[in-house]
Amino acid sequence: MTLQILLAISAVLFAFGLVATLSRSNAIMVLIGIELMLGASNLNFIVFWRFSENPAAMVGVMFAIFSIAVAAAEAAVGLAIIILVHRRINSVEADDASNLKG
């Protein structure tokens, strides 16, 4: 087991999230893709902490904890915006929300 394998797993996870974010039409699926990419970044923090010279400093663990907290806030606000858009235009398709005036 080397750093390479774990980083490659994280890169593949990030690519899946990128595909979902860029190609799905439903706004909730776009958000799911963003969550996958955030998970990949958290995995990177933990993996680099695991392989660091001084794991007792716990920098990677701290970064992952704060990243999880920010991701939770982002998911809550994102889904609230999706529900609001659905209420206004009766659709959650990203292409249908093309009017900036609301």
Place this chain on the structure above:
Amino acid sequence: MICDFLKTCCADPLKLLGEWFVLLPAMVLLLSAAAAAVMRNLIRAALCLTLSFIALGIVFITLGAEFVGFVQLLVYVGAVAMVIVFAILLTRPDQLAKSGSAFSGLGPAGGAAAGFVALAVLLGFIFASPLAKKPLSAPVSAPVAAIGEALMGDYVVALIAVGILLTAALVGASVLALEDKQP
């Protein structure tokens, strides 16, 4: 390379088990994430996403970050996945899109191409780096008491900032979602 691998397996079976301990949840993680990214049915995609969150938490735990693993399970599986399922139910996506397609933007081919390019660039850098050859060191751990002391010591400003951010985000989310219908 295979010879070395077999030698380490015979010398230390626990080491092999330890590797599979990380690699098995990682495989579950990748498979369920792929399913979540391409699944047409939104509820199924959300359930695959939940499975990938669980697998990611298990990967964290096997890597020695138990606290982050359990936080991942609590926050993502307990809260984020449920909020996503609630949003899916509230927006009734079972009526298919007017276009009848689950894809837009770059489309499935464009999205796959973009993902492939990003993956190729990332893997190129990962496998070119000399740092990446580093083997797994002795098990490390992040004791909860030490995490608590660090949060209340070195990282206390960040902790307070995250608290303010979470409060603002949750109040903002409630205000957004509770807004009355336009006349």
